[in-house]
Amino acid sequence: MAAAIILGPSPSIAQDREQVKVAFEHALPNVEGKRMVAVTVTYPPGAKSLAHHHAASAFIYAYVLSGAIRSQVGNDPAKVYHAGESFYEMPGAHHSISENASDKEPASLLAVFVVDSKDQPLTTPDRAPGSR
Template sequence: MIRVRFAGGLLAVGMVAASVACAPTAERATNQMPPVAATVSPPPSETLSPLLEQALPNIKGKTFTSTIVNFPPTARATPHRHGNAFVYAYVLKGEVRSRLDGEPVRTYRQGENWVEQPGAHHVLTENTSRTQPAKLLVIFISDTGDKLKVDDRPK
């Protein structure tokens, strides 16, 4: 019986506290509080560090380019294409979620790789971790002079 009364007393105290917390304050009642604006910052993006760019001596008009792509935690690349380049990507560190147009989403872990055919639309590339960076080695075989990344964002 004592336990029931004690629990009932706790319930009454909790109800009073809840009604006080939910009651409008003078500031709210007079609309003097500034409105709260929700700010959502875009995720960070990847950074590229070129390693080597060299014309292929045995294939006229083609260039070999290698680069390291760093993805900070939660970084995401904008949807893009790599022109007419053939692309090879190898995960050096972390996990990267990727999707090419017309294909399912895949997660690639350290030591895994993928290729992109010329003209492929890369609609998703992101670091899956909220705390750890990810890093790729990316190799392009492209037409000499072509841009290696063309964003598909509306202009």
């Protein structure tokens, strides 16, 4: 299932990239055709995600669990969010920056997707890992 969330990094670059783990997934019983998926995203020091888009129907709420996350969504300016702070992404948004703001401490966030039940994958990188 994690592969459906984001294309996983190869082991040789794992230290440079985030680790994504599904924490919860369930159909919404009172909203036909929708599901909720929660994932934890862990960033080692200095790690980052590739620029990416989420499923077209996905509304995302992100809560920083630890450390500090630098994020830029759409045309908004990049911002650093610290543990206890949150942000959201509208359906179809482009996430150009998502990274650990520290090169010394790890960081993590909880991302909660409300998405059409059939939308897969939830995250698609702009380019394949390792390509230039």
